[in-house]
Amino acid sequence: MRHLLISLSLLFYAGTISAQTKNTSEDILQKTDPVAMNAFIDNLMSRMTLEEKLGQLNQHPGGQIVTGAPLESPTGKLIAEGKLGSVFNVKGVDEIHAMQKVAVEKSRLGIPLLVAMDVIHGFETMFPVPLGVACTWDMDAIYESARIAAEESAANGVAWTFSPMVDIALDSRWGRQAESAGEDPYLGSKVAEAMVRGYQTRIMACVKHFALYGGAEAGLDYQTVDMSRQRMYNQYFPPYKAAVDAGVGSVMSSFNIVDGIPATANRWLLDDVLRRQWGFKGLLVTDYASIAEMSIHGLGQLKENSIRALLAGTDMDMCANGFIGTLEQSLKEGKVTQADIDRACRNVLEAKYKLGLFDDPYRFGDKKKAKAITYCKAHKDAARRTAESFVLLKNDAVNGKALLPLKKQGTIALIGPLVDTRTDIAGTWSTVQAPEKYKTLREGFQDALKGKATLLCTQGCNLLDNQKTQEMVARGHGNEPIPFVDADAALAEAVAVAKQADVIVCAMGECAWMSGEGTSRSILELYPPQRRLLEALTALGKPIVLLNFAGRATALQWEDEHLPAIMNVWFGSECADALCDVLFGDVSPSGRLTVSMPRVTGQEPLYYNHLPSGRPVADGSKDYSVFTGNYIDVTQGALYPFGYGLTYSQFTYSAPRLSATKMTTNGSVDVSVTVTNTGQREATEVVQLYIHDREASISRPVKELKDFSRITLKPGESKDVVFKITPDKLSFYNYDLQYVLEPGEFDIMTGPDSRNVQSTTLKVE
Ligand code: BGC
Numbered sequence: 001m002r003h004l005l006i007s008l009s010l011l012f013y014a015g016t017i018s019a020q021t022k023n024t025s026e027d028i029l030q031k032t033d034p035v036a037m038n039a040f041i042d043n044l045m046s047r048m049t050l051e052e053k054l055g056q057l058n059q060h061p062g063g064q065i066v067t068g069a070p071l072e073s074p075t076g077k078l079i080a081e082g083k084l085g086s087v088f089n090v091k092g093v094d095e096i097h098a099m100q101k102v103a104v105e106k107s108r109l110g111i112p113l114l115v116a117m118d119v120i121h122g123f124e125t126m127f128p129v130p131l132g133v134a135c136t137w138d139m140d141a142i143y144e145s146a147r148i149a150a151e152e153s154a155a156n157g158v159a160w161t162f163s164p165m166v167d168i169a170l171d172s173r174w175g176r177q178a179e180s181a182g183e184d185p186y187l188g189s190k191v192a193e194a195m196v197r198g199y200q201t202r203i204m205a206c207v208k209h210f211a212l213y214g215g216a217e218a219g220l221d222y223q224t225v226d227m228s229r230q231r232m233y234n235q236y237f238p239p240y241k242a243a244v245d246a247g248v249g250s251v252m253s254s255f256n257i258v259d260g261i262p263a264t265a266n267r268w269l270l271d272d273v274l275r276r277q278w279g280f281k282g283l284l285v286t287d288y289a290s291i292a293e294m295s296i297h298g299l300g301q302l303k304e305n306s307i308r309a310l311l312a313g314t315d316m317d318m319c320a321n322g323f324i325g326t327l328e329q330s331l332k333e334g335k336v337t338q339a340d341i342d343r344a345c346r347n348v349l350e351a352k353y354k355l356g357l358f359d360d361p362y363r364f365g366d367k368k369k370a371k372a373i374t375y376c377k378a379h380k381d382a383a384r385r386t387a388e389s390f391v392l393l394k395n396d397a398v399n400g401k402a403l404l405p406l407k408k409q410g411t412i413a414l415i416g417p418l419v420d421t422r423t424d425i426a427g428t429w430s431t432v433q434a435p436e437k438y439k440t441l442r443e444g445f446q447d448a449l450k451g452k453a454t455l456l457c458t459q460g461c462n463l464l465d466n467q468k469t470q471e472m473v474a475r476g477h478g479n480e481p482i483p484f485v486d487a488d489a490a491l492a493e494a495v496a497v498a499k500q501a502d503v504i505v506c507a508m509g510e511c512a513w514m515s516g517e518g519t520s521r522s523i524l525e526l527y528p529p530q531r532r533l534l535e536a537l538t539a540l541g542k543p544i545v546l547l548n549f550a551g552r553a554t555a556l557q558w559e560d561e562h563l564p565a566i567m568n569v570w571f572g573s574e575c576a577d578a579l580c581d582v583l584f585g586d587v588s589p590s591g592r593l594t595v596s597m598p599r600v601t602g603q604e605p606l607y608y609n610h611l612p613s614g615r616p617v618a619d620g621s622k623d624y625s626v627f628t629g630n631y632i633d634v635t636q637g638a639l640y641p642f643g644y645g646l647t648y649s650q651f652t653y654s655a656p657r658l659s660a661t662k663m664t665t666n667g668s669v670d671v672s673v674t675v676t677n678t679g680q681r682e683a684t685e686v687v688q689l690y691i692h693d694r695e696a697s698i699s700r701p702v703k704e705l706k707d708f709s710r711i712t713l714k715p716g717e718s719k720d721v722v723f724k725i726t727p728d729k730l731s732f733y734n735y736d737l738q739y740v741l742e743p744g745e746f747d748i749m750t751g752p753d754s755r756n757v758q759s760t761t762l763k764v765e
Contacts, residue, residue, distance in 0.1 A: 027200045029249045029354045040358065041349050045342065047109060050328060053345040055083040056111065058324040059285065059316050062090030067098040071106065075099065079113065080106040083324060085348050086316065088116035088162070089431045093365040096157035104361045112361035114352055116160040116206075118431045120179060121145070123152035125379035125573055126426035126433055127386050129515065129551045130165065132570020134181035135591040135645070136389040137686045137710055139194040145386055146198025146205075148379045154202040155373055156432070157365030159355050162206045162252060164195035166239035169552075171605035172595060173219025175519030178428050178551030180214060182594030183607040183642060185235055186705045189242035196246040203364070204355060207243035209254030209287055211269055212236050216256065219604060220520045225256040230698060232258075233733035235609075241278055249351060250283040253314065255290050262297050264290040265308035275313055283351045284315045291320035302326060307335050315344040375437060380574055387570070387578030389591035392646040393556070396564040398543045403565040405585025405648060406503060406545070408452040413501035414445055415460040415494050415537070416508040417530070418549050421482050424474070427571025428516035428551050435479065437573070441507050444576025448584055456501060459485055460494035461533040463511055473514045482511055487529060491536055498537050504544045505583070506534065512571060515551020524555040524601040531558065538562050547579065553595040553606075557639055568593075585648065590684035590710075592645040592753065596638040603634065608642040608754040609701040616702075619755060643688050643705070643753035649679030649715065653687075655758045656750040662763045665727060665741050669762065672722045673750040677713035684712045687750065689723045690757055691730065695744030698735050703754055723750075730764060 045053070055078075063075045070076040078084040079102045090096050096115050103113045121127045127145040128135075136142065146164070153161060166188055169177035181191040192207065199205035212232065215225040227236070240251070253270060254263040263269055264286050274280045286309065294305040306322035307330050317323040323344075330336045356363050373379070395404045406412070418424065419442050423435045439447070442457045449455050459482075463470050467484045474482040498504050508530045513519065526534070537544055545565040548554065559566055567589065569579060581587040598606045613629040619637035621630065630636050654674040663669045675687055689707040693700040707723040725748065731741040743764045751757035 027197065027247055028202060028356070029200055029204060030247060032354045037350060037353050040353060041346055044109065044111070044349065045345065048345070050331070050341070052082045052109060053341055054324050054327055055081070056085035056345050056348045057316050058084050058321070059086040059088065059116075059318045060084060061319065062087040062095070062099065067094045070098045070102050076102050079103050082107040082109065082111070084113070085111075086114040086116060089118060090115060091432055093157045093367050093370060096365050097362055100361050111349070112352060112357040114160055114348070114355070114357070115158055115364065116162060117153065117158045118163070118429060119149050119153050119158065119161040120163050120165070120429040121427060122149050122383065122430055122573065123156065123432055124375040124434050124437075125149075125152060125383050126430060126438070126571070127383050128389075128570035128572040128575070129178045129427040131178050131180060131182060131551060131594065132389070132427075132572070132591070133386060134187065134191050134594045135391055135570065136386060137187070137592050137708055138389070139190055141386050142191055143194040143198040144382055146195040147201050148382055150199045150202035152370075152374050152379070154364050155366050155370040158203060159357065159364045160204040160206065160250065160351075161199055162208060163199065164192055164205065164243065165208050166192040166243060167209055167212070167214035167254075168236050168239065169214040169595070170607045171216070171219035172524055172553035172598065173521050173601070173604055174214065174216055175221060175515045175521065175552065176214070176517055177553070177595065178515035181239070183596065184594060184609060184705050185238040187594055187708075188239035192239040192243040193246040196243050196248045200247065200249065204249035204351060205243070206250040206252050206285065207240055207248045208252035209263075210240055210251050210274065211254060211263060212258055213254040213256050221518050222255055225258065229737060230733055230735060233737055237273070244274070244278045244280045248282065249354065250285060251280060252285050252287055253290065255287050255293060257297060262290065262294050262299065264294060264314065265305060265312045267312040270313035283347045284313055286314055286316065286318045286320065289319040291317055291322040303330060306330065310336055310340050310344060315347040375434065375573070383572055384574035384578045384581070387572040387574050388582055388587045388589070390570060390579065390582060390589055391568040391591035391593055392589040393566040393568060393597075393640050393644075394560060394564070395646055398564050402648070403543050403545060404567075404583065406583055408449055408584055410502035411454040411456060411500055412445070412449065413498045413504045414442060414455060414457045414507065415498065415504060415533070416506045416547075417459055417461060417463050417482050418507035418509070418511065418547070419457050419459060421480065421511065423480050424482065424512040425571060425575050426512065426573050428512050433573070439576040441576045441579065444580050447577070448580035456497045458490070458493050458497045459483070460490055461529040462487060462490070463514070463530070464527040465529055473519070474511050475513060491533060494533055495536050495540070498540055498542065501542065504537055504542055505547060506537065506544060507547045507549065508533075509549035509554065510551055511549070522601065524553070524598065524604070526554070526556070526559065534559065534562070545583070553593070553597040555598045555600050555639070557599040560639055588648040588681060588683040589645065590647060590686075592643050592686045593640060594642065596642045597640040599639045600634050602631070606638060608638070609704050611699045612702050638755070641753050641755040643686070644755065645686075645753075647683035647685065649677050649681050649683035651685050651713070651752060652676045652678050653751055653758065656748055656760045658748065658760055658762060661761070662765055663725065664765060665743060668724055668726045670722050670724055671748050671750065671760075672720050674718055674720050675711065675713070676718040677715055680715055682712060682714045684710060685752065686710050687721045688753065690749040690754060692747040692749070693730065693732070693742070693744065694747065696732070696742055700732060703749065703757075705754070725762065
């Protein structure tokens with residue numbers, strides 16, 4: 001055997017993420033004294049009836065509760081009877097405390113409720129969609145976004161967020177790519193860790209959806225998933241595991257099947273992998289009604305499926321009423337044991353204990369604090385800085401000078417369906433967001449240009465041709481949806497407005513709810529009405545900047561061919577101001593893609609870290625050649641690759657230098673690269689390290705990100721960036737799922753993105 005099997009116990013827990021000191025001191029869940037907790041829970045459980053224990057396993061959405069008479073509502077009744085352990089997506093401190101009061105004062109044992117919410121990319125201060133936040137490649141900013149979301153959540157009564165979603169999302173047709181960190185397991189692991197740590201400064205995080213939800217066939221949400229176990233371990237599992245290693249308090253299982261068995265009841269996945277191999281000790285909740293959906297998957301009745309889910313390791317049943325409704329009977333029939341139910345109940349009670357709810361059931365929710373900190377200036381400033389990481393995709397010269405940044409002068413036309421929408425500005429998902437407080441793009445531009453330039457605005461087109469679909473996706477958060485307009489009149493008006501302008505800025509692409517749950521697309525190109533508008537505007541021969549609003553990678557081949565400047569924009573409550581900061585040059589853009597952007601939809605799923613084929617063609621090759629792995633009808637590879645993004649400056653890279661060309665299996669070497677800012681202004685560069693294993697026992701990706709460094713350089717400044725190559729950066733799960741480092745040759749690559757790398761060779765002996 002060529003490989004060296006590294007002591008599993010050592011390396012398994014080192015995982016695939018490079019060392020970053022785990023800061024548990026800030027983690028509220030880590031402060032618990034386990035001896036005191038066990039004694040408390042033993043005592044409590046000794047007094048609980050079976051029904052009360054099953055009640056703790058039951059979770060419902062909050063529904064409307066009348067604060068003055070909470071017992072009148074169906075939810076209130078269940079709480080009083082001890083039949084509900086947790087509620088989610090209830091808004092308002094008064095409402096949450098009214099429910100808590102029923103739990104504490106009216107239920108027999110006064111066990112407090114665990115109140116959860118989908119706080120996905122901010123509470124009321126909204127950061128860009130998670131895919132956009134990941135494009136910062138800035139772990140401090142990502143940590144901060146989660147910390148701020150947690151601070152606002154806690155003050156507003158929420159103890160538990162159903163975030164982060166860390167599903168690897170290779171296929172951009174899948175709308176939930178917006179909620180992910182993108183296509184890379186290494187970067188995804190870093191993001192998972194930063195978010196868990198950020199959230200758990202105040203509330204409990206929930207890593208989801210375990211597992212493989214992003215592998216839905218054809219990018220169709222809820223569609224089936226099928227993959228090899230070595231692919232799971234190497235490509236899909238690392239971010240979930242990183243969250244577990246970072247101490248995440250809870251995990252949500254996914255809707256999809258894994259190896260033919262729904263994740264909700266997959267014992268191998270939930271018990272062997274999650275609990276035994278990874279040592280997860282927290283609370284395991286299902287996704288929405290997924291025990292009930294097992295029947296639709298063809299696995300029989302709710303009663304049987306509730307047994308399967310419990311025995312697989314599930315603790316809490318979200319919305320299916322399977323545990324509360326059937327487990328008592330199953331216990332009588334001997335199909336589950338009291339110990340199984342007690343295990344689940346204990347995990348729920350431990351989460352409540354660790355969150356301090358038994359000390360003070362009202363500790364989450366403080367109206368005075370909520371008023372002071374929710375959407376406060378400091379939080380807005382942080383969201384604005386994060387949003388500055390929109391990704392600049394193209395910035396060609398017009399009249400001999402890069403089009404961006406724009407000058408605040410002359411007449412600027414701002415055109416497109418995203419110009420006036422307030423309800424879409426924050427992006428796909430947070431249960432609580434306050435669109436009425438956010439600026440529209442028009443307002444942001446007006447503020448930025450006041451007294452300096454003339455601004456002309458118009459909608460110009462619909463999002464798509466189908467009115468019903470537009471009304472569905474543009475429903476936003478309730479108010480002022482993007483109107484469905486008369487297409488010809490809107491186009492004519494846009495052309496008339498554009499004719500008066502020196503420069504045209506188009507705000508197009510997706511509205512908020514064109515990405516997120518249940519928003520698969522079969523066409524990733526700009527939809528026809530938007531393309532028609534761009535065609536009409538390009539015919540005017542004026543400079544055009546496309547602001548491409550998106551919650552996923554979209555296919556911009558035509559736009560790349562016809563427009564001088566394109567920037568991807570990922571929403572956020574401060575989006576309008578942040579965009580103006582970048583567009584008008586106060587800030588140089590610093591975002592880098594975390595998903596490969598295809599030329600055409602048919603290339604999906606497109607991702608840089610694919611396995612090699614035996615008949616590869618060069619990335620970017622235009623000419624079709626038969627019997628090789630290329631398409632007849634498109635230039636090969638991504639239009640904009642993973643890791644890519646421009647700034648307002650330019651950088652050069654030296655070739656990578658190794659401190660030694662050979663490394664032992666327990667040694668390490670340094671690789672360094674000199675990066676120089678050769679442009680005219682200060683800018684931030686993300687220096688990236690990739691590897692490729694040339695001599696492995698299984699086929700390994702053509703490139704794998706293994707480290708990165710975000711550096712800011714002044715004009716003319718150079719910096720040597722040094723990465724340490726340690727055994728874990730070169731290790732992987734082999735055919736037998738052992739985590740190994742195999743001797744042999746590795747390509748070590750450095751550069752500004754996954755395409756533009758320079759390479760050297762390292763031999764591991
Ligand atoms: C989603 C989860 C979400 C849950 C509760 C489900 O449909 O898949 O991501 O946390 O609903 O809202």
